[in-house]
Amino acid sequence: MSPTPPRLILLAPMEGLLDFTLRDILTRVGGVDRCVSEFIRVTGTLLPERVFLRIVPELRHGGLTPAGVPVRPQLMGSDAACIAENAARVAGMGPHGVDLNFGCPAKVVNRHGGGAALLDEPETIARIISATRRAVPRPTPVSAKMRLGVRCDSRAIECAQAMADAGADEIVVHARTKLHGYKPPAYWERIDDIRRAVRVPVIANGEVWTPHEALRCLEVSGCDSLMLGRGMVSDPGLALAIRHPSHAGLTWEEMLPVFRQFWELVRVKIDRHARAGRLKQWLNYLRRRYPEAGEAYATVRTINDADLLCRHLFGELPPAEPTRDQLVTASVD
Incomplete structure (x- = not known):
């Protein structure tokens, strides 16, 4: 029997990398059913709509990328009431759901009680999700993304049950702890333990680089959907x-x-000083799949001028710099 392809493929939130520009491009390529945005940090105040629009400009267009793929804004913080208030505001902007971050391993985030640090506090997780679920009108889904734990995975099932019991409609599990970071392997079998313990859909995430690994992940985790x-x-x-x-x-x-x-x-959409860095950043990732990207990266690695980098990569200078009016229009679009 041939392996069953996944029911859903989600594009993961990756702070500082998978912003709206790369979401746009990757969803144009195809195969992705839904995206989750970079986290929107909530720290004690009700954010204005412009903050949500800066990180998730797709909210101006029905919560969809130009290719028509839904984007779910992700909130992160530890104050249940404040997160719920912000979730209600962003839900009123028409997204296809609201996601909550319990997986970010970054030290600067965890020091302030956000992201994966909360996996030592399943009671706090439950309060956050319960408050958010009450604040976000149905049928808008509320989902959550978690790791297996902070230093060990002993409370992974407890945390997932807290999420599900508090009203999460779906849980994405990154099959590593905060301490593991992104070091292989990912422990897909622990996703299966979590999946069996909760009554909501569980989506597998972590260390999927090839179609073979994707199907193996589905087999080991027992899940029918993946986040890449x-x-x-x-x-x-x-x-x-x-x-x-x-x-x-x-x-x-x-x-x-x-x-x-x-x-x-x-x-058009990124500040001039950051453009060369964005191109080199993606080239650096593409080296894993394409030797040609490695050759191109070696050529431009030390170039920080976007025009010169463009000449090296494409053999030509870029068009004239966008006018201020064009940049304003682009930011609105």
Whole structure:
């Protein structure tokens, strides 16, 4: 019997990398059913709508990327009442759900009681989700993303049960602890333990770089859906290849116009000083899948001028710099 492809493939939130520009490009390639935004940090105040729009500009267009893929804003914090208040505000902007972050391993986040640090406090997790579920009108889903724990996975099931019992409609499990960071392997079998212990859908996440690993993850975890992060950034054709075994992914020749589209988007929507860095950042990830990306990265690694980098990568200077009016229009769009 042939392996069953996943029911859903989600694009993960990755702070400082998978912003609206890369979401746009990767969902154009295809195979992704839903995205989760970078976290929106909630620290004791009701955020104005412009903050949500800056991180999730798709909210201006029905919560969809230009390719029509839903984006679910993700909130992060430890104050249940404040998170609930902000969740209600962003829910009123028409997203296809609200997500809560209990998985970020960053030290600066965890020091302030956010992200994965809360996995030592299942009671706090329950309060946050319960308050958010009450504040967000149905049928808007409330989902959560977690790791297996902080230093060990002994409370993983307890945390997932707290989420489900408090009203989470869906849980994504990154199959590593905070202490593991992104070091392989991912412990997919522990996702299966969590999945068996809760009555809401569980989505598997962690260390999926190839179609074979995707199907193995589904088999071991018992899940029917996946979230892809670094694997999709490194191989933009991964979701398509997972869904369609006959699809070999994108060749480098097919990847080049995709990368060019990304440059054109970055050029219009990202501040000038950050553009070269964004291009080099994605090239660095693409090296894992494409030797040609490694060669290109070696050529431009030390170049910080966006125009010069464009000449090296594409053999030409970029078009004239966008006017202030064009940049304003782009930010509104």
